[in-house]
Amino acid sequence: MKIGEKYAARNAANDDNMVPLINVVFLMLVFFMVAGQIQKADPIAVMPPHSINDNRAVTDPSIEIVLGTDGSLYVDDKLFVIDDVQVYLEQQFASAPDKEAFWVQIKADGGISLEKLRPVFNQVRLAGLTKVSLATQLERGKE
Amino acid sequence: MPLNLSQPKRKNAISLTPLIDVVFILLLFFMLTSSFVPWRIVDTPLSMTPDTQKPVEEKDNLILTLKQNDDQVWVEGQAVSFSDQSRLQTLVADHNGGIFVIKAEEGVTLQTLMHLADRLKLNGAKTVSIANAFAMPETK
Missing domain, CATH: 1.20.5 (Single alpha-helices involved in coiled-coils or other helix-helix interfaces)
Structure with a gap:
């Protein structure tokens, strides 16, 4: 056995x-x-520019604009045509409870050329918003 | 008649398999949702009207123009390489009272712009303005 x-x-x-x-x-x-940090995934994959800049956002952005390499534009996860952005921003700002803390974050791919970014900045300016930040990622090995 | 009480099994542990199932699911969830990209932000404050961008022309300010993605910047009619430490340091030392205004021509990428801003900061520049690179051509 x-x-x-x-x-x-x-x-x-x-x-x-x-x-x-x-x-x-x-x-x-x-x-x-x-x-790990759990955060909302971007609607499209973007690789923001590397930088030595070490500023962290204190609050979450009121509006998040994502600009991909193919030129597609997402505002708060919705696909937008560039000319509609100004109206949307104005609406959001008007309904925001805290106007002082209202800021716009632009997440753009590091590989896109600046003239693709210019219309986006222009729309933000036309909407009368001045607090704008660009997303970067910290360069590894230089922290 | 002797009472035949069976000895309770010493090792009657609950099966570990369901536990592992749950732990694996949790592990998968955290692996897929975690993000390790160290996000940072650069403030690019916009002026309300194009007219207020005029101070750019002030004497102390230095205007740097990016023409291509070739790691070179044009300052006062001369090309300066990003890797030319001594030249950049002299430039920064000469103009540190003012603002370093970066402008860009067609085709220059965001990464090149950030790279130049980093170089200037590393060489001691206090105020670097990149917002002008995003201004529409007609407002320049």
Whole structure:
């Protein structure tokens, strides 16, 4: 009955073999929970320009404009035509409870040329907003 | 007749498999939603009207023009390479009372602009203005 005993022993200890696996998985879980930040995904993938600039946003932006490499423009996750942006910004500003804290964040890909950005800035200016920030990402190795 | 009480099983642990299932799902969730990109912001305050951009022409201010993405900037009619540390340092030292205004021509990318702003900052420039690079051509 040697084979039967061996089989029974292995069967009983089946779950015990999983303990190291659980340990590793728990460690990974804790790492991702602590080190990662959960945030809303952008409507399109953009790679903002690298910079040594280390300013963090204190508050969340009131309006987020995303400009992709193909020139597509998303305002608050909705696809926009450039000429409609001004009206939308004016509406949002009019209905904002705290006008002082109202600011616009522009997330543009580092690879797009500046003349694609100019109409966007122009629309923001036409809407009468002055607090505008560009998103950058911190350059690695120079922190 | 002896009472035959069966010994309670010492090791009657609950199965770990459902636990692992849940933990794996949590792990997947956190792996997919986490973002490790260190986001930062650069303030580019806009002036209300194009007229107020006139101070750009003041004496102390230095206007730098980007023409292409070739890591060169044109200052006072001369091309200066981004990697030319000593030249950039002299430029910054000569004009540090004013604002370094960066302008850009067609085709210059955002990354090139940020790269120049970084270079100026690294060489000691106090105030770098990039908002003019985003001004519409007719308001220049």
